[in-house]
Amino acid sequence: MALLICYAIYTGWTYDYTTSLESLIVKEALVLSHSILYIILYNILNRDNQRLAKIINSKVMYDRETTHEMRHPLNIIYGLCEALVHPKCDADTREKLIPLIHKSSELLRAYLEYALQFPKFDDEEKIAQDLKSFNLHECLENIILILTKRDYAIDIKLELSLDNEVPHTIYSNRTVIIQIVMNQLSNGIKFSKNRFDSVKLHAKTNNDILILTVEDQGKGINKVMIDRIFDPFVTTSNPHQECSGIGLSLTKKHVKRLGGTIKVDSALDIGTTFIITLPLKNDEIK
Structure with a gap:
């Protein structure tokens, strides 16, 4: 100037x-x-x-996911209690149902403890905080038993098969694995075509990989929807088609947290098969 x-x-x-x-x-x-x-x-x-919007969206998604995941054990507890007071429920059945209610309550408590870690840790830290040895066979058997008994009038058959090489005890996040299996089995039950269909859970290993397969006899998923079913809140217009909105999105997120993969194979009017792979390190297999 x-x-x-x-x-x-x-x-x-x-x-x-x-x-x-x-x-x-x-x-x-x-x-x-x-x-x-x-x-x-x-x-x-x-x-x-932008940072605030990201935090708000994260909190909203957390609330939706938590509500969805709590629904499973709560519905199970409610269903078991309904069976407990059913007129056809005899003394022997009551004795079997009470421990299942207790197991379901433990599941709900475990998930709440896991969910409450949200303000403290990110996904990887939350997983690492809850890694422990547990009996995989017993865990899967309890899930089948609980889901079978949650509805006294259920006719859909749940089948569990485990190959001989599947280790009894593994080192992983028990709560997350329960959520994965329960989500997929519940979807299979929900979208079965007939009351007398079956939903099958099969476990096997390939080297250091645990492979869980969930197969149902539902209506199947339209090819147009296959690539989108893992997106949050995606549903189909046909209530008989297999798409559960946030459920499958959560399953994929849980699988990814454990370092695994999930794939789907489906055919209309035949059924759907979900294949889940979870890594097991050599020093983690007992």
């Missing part, structure tokens, strides 16, 4: 004109500085708003 004023004096501009020019330049400089300040503040606010 000083050079501009000197040039103005040298070329014969009057003092008043030079002073006016200086005043104009000062005003423009202030406007420019205000504009720069505005841009800086706008970028800061925009960044903070």
